[in-house]
Amino acid sequence: MNNKYQEEALQFLTDVLSVPSVNGTAGEHAMALFLCDYLCSHGIAACLQPIDALHANVIGRIPGRSDQTVVWNGHLDTVPFGKMDEWDTDPSLPVRLENRIYARGASDMKSGLAAMAYVCAKMAENQVIPDDTILFAGTCDEEKGGLGAESFLSIATEEQPAFLLIGEPTGGRLGIAQKGCLWLSLTVNGKTSHGANPEEGGNALEGGFEVLQELKRNINSYIHGILGISTMQITMAEGGIAPNMTPDHAEFLADIRMVPALTRDMVLHHLHQLCAEYTQRLDGKVTFDVQLRNERMGIEIPKEDRWLRQFEEILREQELPVEYTGINYFTDASILLRQFPDCPVLLYGPGEPQLCHKPNEYVDVQKYLQSLETYRRFYHRA
Structure with missing residues (x-):
């Protein structure tokens, strides 16, 4: 040249x-x-x-x-x-x-x-x-x-x-x-109760955090020789009514970066499974809605x-x-x-x-x- x-x-x-x-x-x-x-x-x-x-x-x-x-x-x-x-x-x-x-x-x-x-x-x-x-x-x-x-x-x-x-x-x-990418929106609906009696309610914030942390542990288990581990982080969390009230609604956003072996369908299947198990464990007091904001393979x-x-x-x-x-x-x-x-x-x-x-x-x-x-x-x- x-x-x-x-x-x-x-x-x-x-x-x-x-x-x-x-x-x-x-x-x-x-x-x-x-x-x-x-x-x-x-x-x-x-x-x-x-x-x-x-x-x-x-x-x-x-x-x-x-x-x-x-x-x-x-x-x-x-x-x-x-x-x-x-x-x-x-x-x-x-x-x-x-x-x-x-x-x-x-x-x-x-x-x-x-x-x-x-x-x-x-x-x-x-x-x-x-x-x-x-x-x-x-x-x-x-x-x-x-x-x-x-x-x-x-x-x-x-x-x-x-x-x-x-x-x-x-x-x-x-x-x-x-890496691929998913931006997930998780809406959680619970049941309010007095802060002194949390067992009577369904805490939407706690439900969302628990489900997403379990999802993160699963995602982190997928590893690539060059890209490293798949990652997830909660990038937005909103909810709560008052210090002495069980929150009956919460919204979360999560950013997920996936190695090629981990697909959108695998992530969504596991998340829906976690949500169903949590809802069953709390006798329907907490329910979840999952929406996909962005998807890149x-x-x-x-x-x-x-x-x-x-x-x-x-x-x-x-x-x-x-x-x-x-x-x-x-x-x-x-x-x-x-x-x-x-x-x-x-x-x-x-x-x-x-x-x-x-x-x-x-x-x-x-x-x-x-x-x-x-x-x-x-x-x-x-």
Whole structure:
């Protein structure tokens, strides 16, 4: 990679980071438009997929030699800046200090997004035909509800991708697994009584806490070699009437992060079983209602998968370490796989996962440039 190529690629990353695209703001639409114009200017058939006044995706297609399609995905949005006094630089403006570029989104995940877009644009500009047709999908709203990925699926009903590559921050390691996620709402109805006679009532708060703690113990028993244990925490609890009254109503929210071996159905089956047992034990004085607020499946690419082996070889060719990692948060892959259930997924990007959503977020310049070369070799493997 010559110096001109490097400087041009770094300038493009700076341009991308200079378009603030905090989730829920018009910046997401602006980011999609910026990338669409950029891809089109380099000869790629790209289009904007408007969703609403604030949201849009950018979709580009680069025809390849084979009849199979691979999806390159990155999200356009970032989380908010947070407390500005905790930043040493302005998070809305990229700043290079030595071998790092600081800005909101530098790691999560505009460096991966920019690297993918830049490689596609330069290859198209140089009339290099990729080995496989590449469907570039820059999606909005990943940091919240996944509106962009859902909208992309609505126009991709005829697609049958063979592989899904996501530029999420992995620090240049091969992201072979990610946890699934459930957000559960548990409403508990009990029976009020005088605080001096709790046995006459049904304590909704105690019932909810006991059931959820039992559920947590079960969830923690599922362990993965890279992802560690499945986790659950109560993130909201509300209830109570007065200090001397048994609470007859309570509401809970729980955040569950599941290794791939643990599924939604397994969690819900165990929770319903615990609720039924508790209701029976208290003679119907406490009842439960379970609602699912959010669901993202766990994902893992098999070690023997040909796409993974291909990436391993590309890293070895560059004399880079072949290291594996997993992530505990969800990505757009967990939405995209609803329509492409058999599609293997690999996460690979230059950002550092430990910097996500924190002040003084940055990307290492060398890792960004290395990711460009890795994407380029994957684009054209001859």
